[in-house]
Amino acid sequence: MAKLILTTFDWVPEVPRGYVRDLRVRWALEEADLPYRVESVPFGDRKPAHFAHQPFGQVPWLTDGDISIFESGAILLHLGELSSALMPADPRGRSEAMEWVFAALNSVEMASLPWSILKFTGDTGDTPASKPLDDFLKIRLKHMEPVLAGREWLAGSFSVADILMADVLRLVDRFDGLAGYPACGDYVARATARPAFAKARADQMAHFAAADGKSQR
Numbered sequence: 371m372a373k374l375i376l377t378t379f380d381w382v383p384e385v386p387r388g389y390v391r392d393l394r395v396r397w398a399l400e401e402a403d404l405p406y407r408v409e410s411v412p413f414g415d416r417k418p419a420h421f422a423h424q425p426f427g428q429v430p431w432l433t434d435g436d437i438s439i440f441e442s443g444a445i446l447l448h449l450g451e452l453s454s455a456l457m458p459a460d461p462r463g464r465s466e467a468m469e470w471v472f473a474a475l476n477s478v479e480m481a482s483l484p485w486s487i488l489k490f491t492g493d494t495g496d497t498p499a500s501k502p503l504d505d506f507l508k509i510r511l512k513h514m515e516p517v518l519a520g521r522e523w524l525a526g527s528f529s530v531a532d533i534l535m536a537d538v539l540r541l542v543d544r545f546d547g548l549a550g551y552p553a554c555g556d557y558v559a560r561a562t563a564r565p566a567f568a569k570a571r572a573d574q575m576a577h578f579a580a581a582d583g584k585s586q587r
């Protein structure tokens with residue numbers, strides 16, 4: 371039986387499928403070829419046991435034996451300790467990977483998520499309320515563009531930093547937000563062409579599709 375257990379929702383609506391953050395964890399597990407299994411918690415009726423693992427009632431979380439970890443970034447850093455396919459072995463490469471993990475989540479996703487939420491609602495980004503969010507994201511992309519034009523992967527070799535950065539930018543790309551940033555677009559295309567991403571995405575889509583029609587919501 372697999373020691374690593376990834377928990378996600380049993381079902382989500384169509385729109386977020388392919389983008390639920392368990393995909394980041396699946397992607398890392400597939401890259402590292404680590405055995406794991408997936409368990410589900412109700413999307414609708416979130417029980418105290420769910421909040422005991424994820425205090426915000428969200429997903430994903432990962433258990434590794436008696437360790438339970440929430441936050442996709444923390445989970446990927448934990449997995450990085452288990453496989454050199456996810457984290458450079460040399461100290462400089464490791465610190466570069468870690469800084470880019472935080473940059474993905476704390477500098478880029480901080481700007482991309484509010485922007486994406488607006489896009490989900492159909493906002494065009496040019497209203498007085500949404501323009502500052504549009505500008506905030508554009509500043510981040512403007513600075514990511516030369517970084518990604520100059521390297522294949524963020525920390526030398528492919529790492530958990532690339533899984534997080536590519537997944538963050540992928541959601542921007544979904545709403546054509548990378549149109550003026552070709553290096554960012556090429557990076558997302560390069561990352562998502564990896565077989566481990568394709569497997570992770572297909573598995574997530576199959577997981578949620580399998581629940582369609584069941585009456586647990």
Ligand SMILES: N[C@@H](CCC(=O)N[C@@H](CS)C(=O)NCC(=O)O)C(=O)O
Nearest residue numbers: 389390391427428429430441442443
């Ligand atoms: N910072 C958290 C965010 C987790 C998150 O936003 N999860 C979403 C799915 S991608 C969720 O559970 N949404 C349902 C909700 O917020 O109620 C992480 O990276 O793990």
